[in-house]
Amino acid sequence: MEAALYGPGGYYAERPSLGGAGADYFTAPELHPAFGALLGRQVAQVWEALGRPSRFDVVEHGPGSGALCRDLRLWAAHDAPDFAAAARYTLVERSTPLQETQRATLAGAGLLDGRVGWEAPAPGGKGRYLGVILANELLDALPVHLVAVREGRLLERYVAPDETGPGLTFVEAAPSTRALAAYFEALGLLPGEGCRAEVNLGAVAWAEQAAASLERGALLTLDYGYPAPELYAPHRRHGTLLTYRGHALGSDPLVRIGEQDITSHVDFTSIARAGERGGLETLGLVDQATFLHNLGLRQYLRLLEQAGQPAQDYDANRRALLELASRDGLGAIKVLIQTRGLPGFQPTGLGPSKGPPYPPKIGEVGGAPPRAGQANSTGDPWLPLLHPGQMRLPGPLEAEGFADLESQWHDFWTGEEEE
Secondary structure (H helix, E strand, O other): OHHHHHOOOOOOOOOOOOOOOOOOOOOHHHHOOHHHHHHHHHHHHHHHHOOOOOOEEEEEEOOOOOHHHHHHHHHHHHHOHHHHHHEEEEEEOOOHHHHHHHHHHHHHOOOOOOOEEEEOOOOOOOOOEEEEEEEEOOHHHOOOEEEEEEOOEEEEEEEEEOOOOOOEEEEEEOOOOHHHHHHHHHHOOOOOOOOEEEEOHHHHHHHHHHHHHEEEEEEEEEEOEEOHHHHOOOOOOEOOOEEEEOOEEEOOOOOOOOOOEEEOOEEHHHHHHHHHHOOOEEEEEEEHHHHHHHHOHHHHHHHHHHOOOOHHHHHHHHHHHHHHOOOOOHHHOEEEEEEEOOOOOOOHHHOOOOOOOOOOOOOOOOOOOOOOOOOOOOOOOOOOOOOOOOOOOOOOOOOOOOOOHHHHHHHHHHHHHHO
């Protein structure tokens, strides 16, 4: 998986474009700029809780196309200028082609300036950052060990030449490292008899290093996954390893090597514990639908109703906003919030009663309708709208030929649980 994704000629080394019908998949930042704006509200609340420091680090690992950085910073410039002046954004990216894409994204928005910089992934120095570390759909793309349980024994699945013909296949043998058995011993469970599963030791190491690099502030990890008892439940017999190509899901990583994305779901129990070993406090785990609604997604939907957009643009923005919180799609992503040095901090994203929102009046809508992309005269929040040329979900008459990932997800997991 390391070679297929990150090696010479690997998927991320030669990565296709992100977003749109011609890409392999899309993430929330590519879908609508409201995602970056809402996440910005949560990040800015951490800045407030830290006492509004004059320099505040926003460190994004695996920043994809750069859309999250762009949209969070555009939101801050409109709705939170004091926070925008304090924020210094660092993108942690190992792929040279993706760094170039990120620079182009920011340059196109006029944001390629002294407040943004790049770093290669490396073990973080202890206490480097005062602020927020973000990882949006990063951990599910880290290489994993494949395992299986046979007659109560934990085995590892290895890639080997297929002796019956050309190509590759999987073989099972003793684990390559004692760390795999230790992983499940720490959880106090094993996958069910006959089940296949994945172990992401790299994600655990990343969480420990990210925690160590945070002096004070918050670590926000967003990804597809479950707590360990659910991820390794006996009904999940085939694990969660998936491939993406042309907006279609697959389950065979041994074909089209380097030409398709490969992911697996995250064990949030182990990720949370790794952060806690690094000194973080776990505040909560919620799904993205809940997180975004708590931060004001419905407010943006109401403001969109008042914005006077042409019908086609209104429909495109509304579909994208709703998809961000669809519980059969992106809304199923989990959001883990951990902090250091913020006793009593209650993130708005975890629930409406978790403390004062940021900015003030986050849930209030009224007054004159806002103009597209602008705050209205009553001081209501700026309304983020789809950028020109940004990916747009197809309408009912345009959907032919565009894969329905939501239905694929539902069919895949429903079938898995019924076995």
